[in-house]
Amino acid sequence: MYSSLQGRYREHIISNNFTENILLKPVKMKDISQSEEGWAKRNGAKPSGPSSKFYSVPTKVPVPKREKSAQTKGQNTSSNHPMNLKQSNPVTEKTKQHLLKADQSTSTVPDNVELDKQLCTLWKKKDTEVVVSVIPSQHRGNNFVIHHSELRSLRPHQWLTGEIIESILHHTANVLNLGSTVYVMNHYTTGVILFGNREEIQRQSLSKVNFDKYHAVVSFVNIGNVHWKFLYINAADSCVYLVDPARSSTEQQDSDLAAKRFRDYFKMRRTCHNKTDWVDLKLKGGVIQHPVQRDGSSCGVIVILMAKAVMNAYPDKPVMAFQTDTAEIAKKRETLAKEVLEASVFDMDNNCALCAMAKPPLPGPSITDWIQCDDCGRWFHAQCLQMDDAELAHVSKEYWKCSLCI
Ligand SMILES: [Zn+2]
Ligand SMILES: [Zn+2]
Structure with missing residues (x-):
């Protein structure tokens, strides 16, 4: 038995074969x-x-x-x-x-001059991972965290990131109150449905989504890591539109193929997950008249403008009448960047x-x-x-x- 704590401590050190030096080690005092x-x-x-x-x-x-x-x-x-x-x-x-x-x-309406200044500063700085905006998704509780580097993809001649495009699509659906009519599909899921193999598609079951609740799907898809295409499914006319912002002579065939892939997708959901929503839709391919991309980088901007045209006109047929010249696209990029900053709930x-x-x-x-x-x-x-x-x-x-x- 030891009368002091020090004695017990020493015995503990000896019985565990610890070095006695630890007794001499100064204890760092916490501030x-x-x-x-x-x-x-x-x-x-x-x-x-x-x-x-x-x-x-x-x-x-x-x-x-x-x-x-x-x-x-x-x-x-x-x-x-x-x-x-x-x-x-x-x-x-x-x-x-x-x-x-x-x-x-x-408590005041964001000043446009202030927003101009903010955007100008953010665009000038080199890419960082600092969060510049958090945008609520169409689905409650989910948010898109937009980093500085992603916002900068809206600068002229830059290729837009999927996160930026998707967040703006969700924001548009929210602003237009289309949350329960138009489903904004995740672009990765759309890519898998259109181009993935059977196993990959089975993993994208969207088992919690009931498409019967919605009347349309708006999405976009990455083509070969260099290009974005717009996707629109209208349940009322059973049409799938896979729209290429660039001039394309194969839009009807592309849309027909996309329609087949989505028909198969809904059948897979019935077979594997017992989901029957949209399984009886006889989806077919369709073509929408649209302005054509004139540079090598603005497909993402045009995809957003197409999605906005569809959602603004919904349920009517969209009229895509925006300009795609360099000056107009530059203006649109700035407007979209400000929209991202203004929509923030961060x-x-x-x-x-x-x-x-x-x-x-x-x-x-x-x-x-x-x-x-x-x-x-x-x-x-x-x-x-x-x-x-x-x-x-x-x-x-x-x-x-x-x-x-x-
Ligand atoms: Zn942190
Ligand atoms: Zn700072």
Whole structure:
């Protein structure tokens, strides 16, 4: 029996064959103010003394900007929600100013000049993975996270990413209230249905979707990693349109083949998943008159314009009458980029601008280190920036800029 803890510790070391050196190893003391703040954050109480900027993370529940502005209008910013700790939260002066700024900007209609400036800056900077917009999908709870590099694919002469095209299609369906009539099909699924083999198609069963609820499908498909084509299925006239933005003499044949692939797809769903929706549709190929692509990069822009024409006219037959000359396409690209920025529901005060989440995606401690960009006010998980404690402590003493602001 030992009278001291030290004696028991020594016995433990000897019995486990540990080196005695570990007794001599200095224990790294945790910064007291930081741990105090950590507890404070957990309890929602204000810590004594000055707070460091890493622990001053807002802990209120993330809410989409539109809801937030509605709350602001109703003079109810300090709601009774138990998780809304904004008032008791240790918020730095900078955060306060930032929150104030965000509230002001969401309560007024976004200024076009401001949007122009924002877009100009984002297009000028080299590609980063910073989140610039989060767009709600047609299906509740799903969002498209648009990164800076993806937004930049809307610049003149760039080839659009699938994520950008798809997010704009979903946004258009939402704005036009077509959520329960037009199904925006994932472009990867469409690609598999049109060009995949049997096994690949079986994996894209869309078992939770009931096509009988919808009257049309709008989608697009990647051709050889260099080109986008538009796909439209109208259940009312049982027509499948596979539309090539570039001049093509095989549109009827392409659409006929697409119709056959979709007929087979719905039969597969009946055989493998017992789903009978749209299985009796006698789908056939169709052709729509449309303007033709005049450059080598704007197929994605034209696909969006085609989808918008279809959704705007729905349920009438679409009239595709947009211009495709260089100047007009450049203007359209800018308009679409602004649409992506304006449609955003990203809450940059409560979510990390790299993973778009409140909590970091990687496993780690329940209390997360955050750092705010001194230039743009975006917040980042230290974990997502792969910053260790030492680096974090170092940059805290300086004016820190995120990758978008460097
Ligand atoms: Zn993160
Ligand atoms: Zn920044």
